[in-house]
Amino acid sequence: MRLGRERRCELLAASAPGRLVALADRCLEDGSVSLDLRSGPAVGTVALEVREPVLGQRFILGDVLVTSAEVEWRGKRGWATLLGRDRAAALAAAICDAELEAGGPLSAEVEGLCADTEAALRAAAREEESELAETVVRFEELL
């Protein structure tokens, strides 16, 4: 599987924090390379803007709590922004992103993590859909 850069970032942002951090720690075991923190990991917000469907006007619904990090690793930039307040996970995701971008020795494992995440998301979506489908209703009219 060869993921596009954006899809990779999406899947890393959605990955289980525990697995992300463990994999990033393994990447960092390569002592011949130094990690350069370009920004973060920083906790902040992203403004969520929507376009309502009635008049087609935009408005700001609110802010979303995120954590963002950017690193340089093996000569490549890695970036991650994920929901919530988890500096370790954001930093780990950025390292994994750079590891794959640079074709590092653990690239296949980063791809594997992304594949596992994608599979887990699909399974969860199927399960959710199955549950929801049971609640589809067609009320009858009393005339």
Added chain:
Amino acid sequence: MGYAAARGGIDAIVAAEELVRRKRDEGSSPKLEVGQLIERLGLAVDRVVGEGGLWAPELAAFALRQTEGDVIEAVHLLRAYRSTLPRLAHGLVVEMAELEILRRIVPAYRTPPGPQLLGRTLDYVGRILDTGGSSKARPGTPSVGAEPAVATGERTDVPRLYAESVTNRPKQSNGAPLERHPGRLLNVLASMDLLVDHPRDDDPEPFDITAQPVRPGLPRSAILSVMARAETGALVNLWYRNVLGPDGYIHEVTLGEVRHGRVPVRVLHPHTERPVTIGTVRVTEVEAIEDLNGPDEQRDRFDVGYGLCFGHNERKAIAMANLDIAVRRDQGATMLEQSVIMTTDGLDASGFLEHLKLPHYVTFRSMVDRKRAVRAASPVNGRARTGSPQPGPAPAAGPVAGSTAGGDCADAQPAGSPVLPLGATE
């Protein structure tokens, strides 16, 4: 309006705070875990998230625990925390057709495009108090006090996007795929030429209520933002007053769409400048159909109001949608827009209310002084001007409003003077 500060009392304040902390954190029952709040009191968490204007369920749960379930105080904590955060990015605009439904009903129309999906709801069951006897805990459900599956709102062994919804649920099989992005009743009405047309050729930047002061005369984008983070009860009350209250706005209320679902949060990748979906948030969305009946309105058509808020809070979104169309129809003829903007923010209202509990000794003393001045200037001891035209016995002399206020009056007296009763002349 100015307030004179008081000082002192630090020891008592610290002791009072310690009383709160001890009862909350060291009670006889097991400590409430944040994961329990998210899983089992999710609607309360959603309300804090919505009124706090910050999608951060885990922090909202922390806030609820810290405030012992006081929603408005929890909102206060969340807003205060948010004010310390940098805004790292502006998300790409979400088109609401992207909303993936978890629940969707169309009360106005039996066969809308797409399914009527009840989802998680108790709308159709009796309000019968469950004292625990009918609770059905699944095998493997942690008992009270055990380490919950969700310790801080996010499990570490499942993907983030679905961490809050993945539990040990039984598998269900299903046939046809469920339509999760159904069309809207709005479009059905439009196709029947029953909707007021609102042509626009502009796309103004939305007003940011977190960066600019909110005052009447704002664009609709600001009013929608204000209502999206308004206090739920305030919106419901204002809506109810408009529908049934003394303002003369009684009109038909019919709901088009009522949806609860997820929308994506997207930002631009800093290197490729292409969109990246960093996660999803849950929202409640409502469209309220308005039966236009004003003399200057298109009475052969409907118009639609819109409501949207974070989390699952249908009451709020319904009130918001109805107030949106009410404000638009009102066009500034009454105080409605001003009421929406200036009186529905829970933090504003409760902050003003709560401050009344702080010492106002000097303020009140000046009020007492004014009363005395009025009385001193009155030819008949001032009583004829105070709404008590009936002659009668003078009120019993004594300290003003009990010993506490008497103490305030004592502050106003020269040192060594006795406390003067209000009825006395100085």
